[in-house]
Amino acid sequence: MRSLLAGRMRGGLEFRSYVQTVDRRVVNASLPKVVVIPLAWGMMEASHPVVKPGDEVKEGQLLAKPASVMGAPLYSSVPGRVRDIVPVSLPEGEREAVILDLAGTFERRAKVRTSDWADMTPEKLWKRLFSSGVIRHGNVPLPIGRFLPPPGRKAEALVCACFSAEPWRYTEELLLDLRREAVAEGLRILVRTVMPKEVHLVVPEEERTISRLLVRDLGDPGIPVRVHHVARRYPFTSDEMLLELVGGARLTWGRLPVDEGFVIAEPSTLLAVRDAVVGGRPVLEQVVLVGGDAVQRPVLVKVRLGMPVFDLLSQEGTMLGPDADPRVFLGGPLSGREVSWLGAPLLPGVDVVTLLGRGATGGEEPCIHCSRCAQVCPRGLEPWLLHEALGRGDGRLLTGGAIEGCIGCNLCSFVCPSAIPLADRFRDYLEKEREGHGEG
Ligand code: SF4
Ligand code: SF4
Known part of the structure; x- marks a missing residue:
């Protein structure tokens, strides 16, 4: 293992005064009455529905099939009845979605088993991740075909960004803290799947203990493991900055890390990888942080995929401040998108819902060349x-x-x-x- 201080990163901004204390525990959200599963979001191609209005579905049942690896199979996160398949408004625009009303009962889940994935071939692991509906989290959600190289093809490097320096966006480091061993297992699974030449772990410069523990849990992957201690400056953990940090190409608009042979994954994605392979079941849940200056007490909540934002905000334990009408961002206040429709669903790619007070804002003025x-x-x-x-x-x-x-x-x-x-x-x-x- 080599530890590197990242000296070549420039610009960015440190948001010291935005720090909020968050309980180091995950609260289970109550079940949503309605679930909205879009046929595509982020950079996914639309999948084709295999259900129709009136159908009853079980938890984990396939709702839509992808046409290629640029899409993803979509599963029902609750048992229910298909109410309709209609366009809904997502932050990036209108998309068709399956609307489910919660109905029926949950079947007892088989106990999570520890599959012996070490005996699985890279191709088989790749297919397992795809068929489980694993999607890379991050600012722009990516299907497997845009996240990993094709099955059997080796990656240049696997990069794990363990934090985000955006205000109120602590989900990744909290997940790493709470489920570090599972994150390390997700990393080992991806190492076996994409066979990189090296692994890079990017951690905040003051977090020496967490990087030491993560390296210990990762064990010996048989390739070099490099640890980069990076200043908590936004956007130092964006894909573009990470690629420059680890010596990759300078990504230009529209290019993705995998186009340059790199795989970048954050702890939430690594947990989805691990749960899909070890648990052997589709991705049905995710953890979301509710934070921002309109929140009195930020909280980490585990939600069913497709749960509408308004359900999240009405959860017990989500302590909204006195501002009853905050601005709502899916994602951080800088990289996320503001939404006005609170029926928008929570999906992989939204690790934080940021609520901001409506402070007075002035209109646009001419440039004063302050630089x-x-x-x-x-x-x-x-x-x-x-x-x-x-x-x-x-x-x-x-x-x-x-x-x-x-x-x-x-x-x-x-x-x-x-x-x-x-x-x-x-x-x-x-x-x-x-x-x-x-x-x-
Ligand atoms: S949005 Fe573009 S131009 Fe503005 S600071 Fe970021 S990289 Fe620079
Ligand atoms: S130089 Fe002009 S555009 Fe840039 S921050 Fe100052 S006023 Fe804004």
């Missing part, structure tokens, strides 16, 4: 210059130029005293460019 946006940009860009170039349609900085290095972290917008939505404008431009090139 704060450039000081925090982790990609070394000058957002104010890019913004002016957008206004002028200056092609040198735009198509094929600096703007494609933007990773959409939102920091420039966050620090801008003129409230210019810089990151949104860059994202809109880049998405239009991709559509124009037929990649959308």
Whole structure:
């Protein structure tokens, strides 16, 4: 094992004053009366429903089949009756979804068994992960085909980012703390599945104990294990920054780690990997943190997949503050999306629901050239210059130029005293460019 201090990362922002104390325990949510399972979200291709309105389904029953590994099999997280299959509003737009009303009873689950996965071939493990509906968590949920190299193909490296430095987003480090041995087993399973040349563990620079324990639990995977101690600065654990940290390519807009041969997984994903292989059952639950300045006491809650946000917020133990009408973000306040429809379902990829008070916000003002946006940009860009170039349609900085290095972290917008939505404008431009090139 080698321990490395990450000195080459630049920019970013440390959110010291946003720290909240969270109980180190997971509360089980009560069962939702309605569950919403979209046929696709994040970067998944839509799956095809195999149920119809009126059908009764058991817990864990297949609801929709994927057409390829760019989608995922979707399972019922509760026993129930299919009410309808209709479009619903997700943060990224409208998607078809299976709406289930809770009905019937839970069957006794078989005891979780410890499969001897060490005897399974990498191809068999890959197929098990796919058929169990494992999806990479993270800011943009990825199906197996966009998360792992094809079955039997070796990865350059497996990277585990053990924390997020975004305000109120502690789910990954809490899960690592609470289920460290299971996270280590998830890592070992992925090592066997994708056969990387090395493993990288990325931990906060002050957390020497957790990295030592994780390395101990990981055991000897037969390849080098490198530990990187990184400052708690957002967005140092984004995929793009992690890849630069471990010596991979500079990811540009629309490229994924697996396109460069790298696999990045966070503790929540590793737990899903471990539970799918060891437990031998589809992914039906996940853990979500409820945090933010409109929450009096943040809490970790285990929910059924597809549970609507309003059910989460009405759970006992979720202590909302006096602000009865907070802004609701699926994800962190910088990387997540604000939702107005509280029927939006909780799905892999949402590790935190952030509730923020509605403080007074001013409107957009002209740029005062303070250069704060450039000081925090982790990609070394000058957002104010890019913004002016957008206004002028200056092609040198735009198509094929600096703007494609933007990773959409939102920091420039966050620090801008003129409230210019810089990151949104860059994202809109880049998405239009991709559509124009037929990649959308
Ligand atoms: S959103 Fe883009 S331009 Fe703005 S700080 Fe992040 S990487 Fe830099
Ligand atoms: S932070 Fe805002 S006001 Fe300051 S230079 Fe950047 S765009 Fe201009």
